[in-house]
Amino acid sequence: MSNATLEDKASPIYWQKVSPWALLYFVVHFSVRFVKDGLLNLLPMLVVFVTQVENKLFWAQAAGGIALISLLIYSFLYYLNFKFSISSDNEILLNKGVFKKERLTLKFGRVQNVNIAEPFYFTPVDLVNCIFDAAGSVSQEVVLPGVTKDYAQQMRKQIFDFKAQQQQEVQNTEQSKTDTIENSLSISNKEIAKFGLMSNMAILAMAALAPFINLIVDFLEKQIIAKVEGFYQQEFGMLASAATFAMITLIVLLVFAAVMLSVTMSLIRFYNFELYFKGQKFKRIAGLLERHQLSMSMDKVQSIVIKQNLMGRLLKRFTVECLQASSGGIVAGVAAKQNKQTLVLPVLNSEQVDSVCQWIYPWFNSKKLAFKRAERALLYKNLGFYSLLPSVLVFGFCFITDINTLISLGVLVVFSGLVTLSYQRYGYYMHEDNGRFYMVVRKGMIGVHYRVFELYKAQSARSISTYLMRKSSLKSLYIQLASGFAFMPYIKQQDADFIIDFTIKQIESDTRSWM
Amino acid sequence: MFNNQQIMDLPKHSDISFKPLADKALLHTQLSSLLFYIPLIGALIAVCYFNEAFANNAQTYLLIGMPILVAVSMAYNIISVRLRGFAVRDHDIAFKKGVIWQQVTVLPLARVQHMEIHQGPIERKLSLASIKLFSAGGVSADLQISELTHDDCKNMRQFVQNYRQDDATTQAALVDE
Numbered sequence: 001m002s003n004a005t006l007e008d009k010a011s012p013i014y015w016q017k018v019s020p021w022a023l024l025y026f027v028v029h030f031s032v033r034f035v036k037d038g039l040l041n042l043l044p045m046l047v048v049f050v051t052q053v054e055n056k057l058f059w060a061q062a063a064g065g066i067a068l069i070s071l072l073i074y075s076f077l078y079y080l081n082f083k084f085s086i087s088s089d090n091e092i093l094l095n096k097g098v099f100k101k102e103r104l105t106l107k108f109g110r111v112q113n114v115n116i117a118e119p120f121y122f123t124p125v126d127l128v129n130c131i132f133d134a135a136g137s138v139s140q141e142v143v144l145p146g147v148t149k150d151y152a153q154q155m156r157k158q159i160f161d162f163k164a165q166q167q168q169e170v171q172n173t174e175q176s177k178t179d180t181i182e183n184s185l186s187i188s189n190k191e192i193a194k195f196g197l198m199s200n201m202a203i204l205a206m207a208a209l210a211p212f213i214n215l216i217v218d219f220l221e222k223q224i225i226a227k228v229e230g231f232y233q234q235e236f237g238m239l240a241s242a243a244t245f246a247m248i249t250l251i252v253l254l255v256f257a258a259v260m261l262s263v264t265m266s267l268i269r270f271y272n273f274e275l276y277f278k279g280q281k282f283k284r285i286a287g288l289l290e291r292h293q294l295s296m297s298m299d300k301v302q303s304i305v306i307k308q309n310l311m312g313r314l315l316k317r318f319t320v321e322c323l324q325a326s327s328g329g330i331v332a333g334v335a336a337k338q339n340k341q342t343l344v345l346p347v348l349n350s351e352q353v354d355s356v357c358q359w360i361y362p363w364f365n366s367k368k369l370a371f372k373r374a375e376r377a378l379l380y381k382n383l384g385f386y387s388l389l390p391s392v393l394v395f396g397f398c399f400i401t402d403i404n405t406l407i408s409l410g411v412l413v414v415f416s417g418l419v420t421l422s423y424q425r426y427g428y429y430m431h432e433d434n435g436r437f438y439m440v441v442r443k444g445m446i447g448v449h450y451r452v453f454e455l456y457k458a459q460s461a462r463s464i465s466t467y468l469m470r471k472s473s474l475k476s477l478y479i480q481l482a483s484g485f486a487f488m489p490y491i492k493q494q495d496a497d498f499i500i501d502f503t504i505k506q507i508e509s510d511t512r513s514w515m
Numbered sequence: 516m517f518n519n520q521q522i523m524d525l526p527k528h529s530d531i532s533f534k535p536l537a538d539k540a541l542l543h544t545q546l547s548s549l550l551f552y553i554p555l556i557g558a559l560i561a562v563c564y565f566n567e568a569f570a571n572n573a574q575t576y577l578l579i580g581m582p583i584l585v586a587v588s589m590a591y592n593i594i595s596v597r598l599r600g601f602a603v604r605d606h607d608i609a610f611k612k613g614v615i616w617q618q619v620t621v622l623p624l625a626r627v628q629h630m631e632i633h634q635g636p637i638e639r640k641l642s643l644a645s646i647k648l649f650s651a652g653g654v655s656a657d658l659q660i661s662e663l664t665h666d667d668c669k670n671m672r673q674f675v676q677n678y679r680q681d682d683a684t685t686q687a688a689l690v691d692e
Contacts, residue, residue, distance in 0.1 A: 325652060459651055461621050462619065464616055464617070482650075497527065497529050501526060504526075508607065
């Protein structure tokens with residue numbers, strides 16, 4: 001066996017080059033990297049340039065020209081040095097770099113996903129980027145730019161075949177039956193636009209504008225508010241309230257622009273959304289500027305999150321997320337989403353939610369989940385802390401500052417309503433299906449959030465209790481997952497203890513791989 | 516539907532008898548607290564010395580308040596250390612902590628991704644150490660057990676490593692089958 005290995009290792013490496021069109025990818029890639037990483041570092045120089053340099057236009061053009069030529073030369077050299085090989089040891093070898101040469105080795109077994117992205121600049125020549133996602137880290141991602149779609153698909157098949165061969169013991173006969181069934185789902189662009197209304201993409205865009213808020217406010221004040229105010233004064237003769245109307249008009253316009261921006265961003269991300277499920281694998285194709293293909297094995301899914309916010313409730317739509325393992329908590333979770341590791345199904349109605357969830361959890365029926373709710377002590381505690389206490393503080397403040405103390409009553413009513421809604425949302429449900437055990441945890445306030453996971457995939461379990469909780473035989477339950485956590489407050493102590501013991505038993509006795 | 520009445524032989528984490536931390540754990544906690552309070556008290560003394568107006572207003576309150584704060588903190592540390600305990604079982608590690616919010620965490624060894632042993636300057640003097648056990652998805656360490664003896668930490672690390680090797684061997688055997 002060792003001889004064979006030596007022979008394999010001795011076998012020559014056949015390096016391949018990517019298509020010359022890949023040069024386009026490198027130019028775009030390094031431009032984006034320059035804007036993302038480099039621009040911030042150049043900020044001090046930019047300040048010096050703006051404040052100190054005369055003849056700015058000339059020097060800006062000269063600097064831009066030099067930067068562009070440097071970018072083109074660097075991209076070309078990078079392209080020349082970029083070589084890859086698929087070794088007989090089932091590894092992807094990559095040689096890259098200009099000043100610092102790098103040799104990257106990625107074993108097939110470590111590849112989590114093979115994604116195929118079709119950027120708009122490759123569409124005329126029918127080429128794609130083949131992205132090998134290693135372990136959820138951007139730095140561990142290998143991209144082969146400018147390869148044919150057939151080659152990328154062949155690579156994906158080769159890697160998945162290899163991994164399937166490795167995990168043969170995990171696949172049982174029941175799975176092989178479902179392998180032959182293909183399910184699919186497509187979402188119309190009209191529905192995708194609704195996701196723009198539901199999502200917080202506009203808020204994110206607004207947050208990106210935060211550093212320039214002073215400039216924007218100045219600009220709006222000088223250019224728009226003054227003009228709108230003048231218009232109201234001239235056309236309607238409203239001298240007194242023209243400024244107020246101008247401000248309201250501006251706010252309405254800003255909200256409208258934010259909504260439009262959000263809808264546009266949703267369409268760019270999820271345009272012509274198609275989802276397929278075959279052979280225990282998801283394949284999602286979506287995107288306007290870049291047709292991005294995401295593949296995810298079912299056994300990689302750590303938990304499914306079903307979310308519905310206020311807008312979602314009005315539109316009767318849910319968002320479903322299939323989450324993979326991420327290390328490093330919330331920050332890594334967000335990074336995982338940005339890195340397209342999370343399979344997001346943006347707008348689904350309740351029937352579609354059930355049918356998609358049933359691809360993974362065949363027993364899932366959202367209408368038949370009989371949730372066990374939190375104990376009433378949670379309601380009393382939250383009413384005291386989050387409703388009564390703030391209203392008493394508001395009452396004290398109003399009393400001292402001579403404001404109408406009825407405001408505190410309003411605070412009490414609103415906060416009590418929200419606390420009650422939150423209490424009513426908390427719930428958990430456990431299910432057994434063919435010897436496998438699942439848990440669904442529900443939370444929310446105005447919206448609702450479900451997390452569905454198989455118990456053996458949990459990472460650790462924890463009980464939390466205070467003195468008063470122990471006196472009332474209550475405990476809160478916290479289950480750490482490889483993607484997020486499930487938290488269920490104020491349940492009976494015996495139930496919490498049982499769930500922890502049972503979850504731990506599932507983790508320790510189940511020989512299936514959780515990753 | 517899920518039925519929780521059928522299983523009779525479920526190992527109960529509530530029956531675990533937790534082992535207390537190292538003998539010098541309390542000393543380490545108190546020294547760490549003092550390391551926080553001594554510079555704070557020093558700074559307040561300096562402010563009082565240089566700012567007479569502040570000293571006139573706050574001196575009495577500080578003279579009464581600071582010793583009470585330090586005493587309460589010391590008493591809290593005593594309770595906190597007494598309430599902490601750990602247990603290494605065949606397949607998992609359990610840890611309990613907390614005075615107001617008492618927590619019991621059970622981390623299965625099969626889910627440990629990596630471990631770290633830390634020793635600060637005071638810990639080194641007292642031959643103590645902390646062990647951090649990481650699993651996937653956690654914000655930081657899933658389990659951090661401080662103020663164990665350095666030997667306990669090393670033994671625990673070895674135990675987890677051996678378990679993972681055994682686990683890998685079992686998995687490999689399953690694949691061969």
